[in-house]
Amino acid sequence: MLIGYGDRELTQCEVVRLFRETHPDLPPRNQGTISKIEAQYRKMGHVRKVPSKRQAVVDDDTKFNLLLALEENPITPARQLARDSMALF
Secondary structure: OEEEEOOEEEEHHHHHHHHHHHOOOOOOOOHHHHHHHHHHHHHHOOOOOOOOOOOOOOOHHHHHHHHHHHHHOOOOOHHHHHHHHHHOO
8 A cells, every 4th residue: 555645655664664764762663553544544534543432430339239229120221220320420
């Protein structure tokens, strides 16, 4: 694949070499990283960091309350449990 740089196009390997020459103080990037950045740019039109979807952190008290609620009524829908646990905050 070729990547545009200024008025010419460079291969990904040339981009890696140019990055290492331009930014010797930064951790080196490899061709795979450049490939991922290029793919993101082609897909999204930018290379800003996109927040990843991570599971919410649930403290022990909330977990315990959810388990108690399930023990009292084992057929409680998950959405209802979530709503009830959010009401505790």
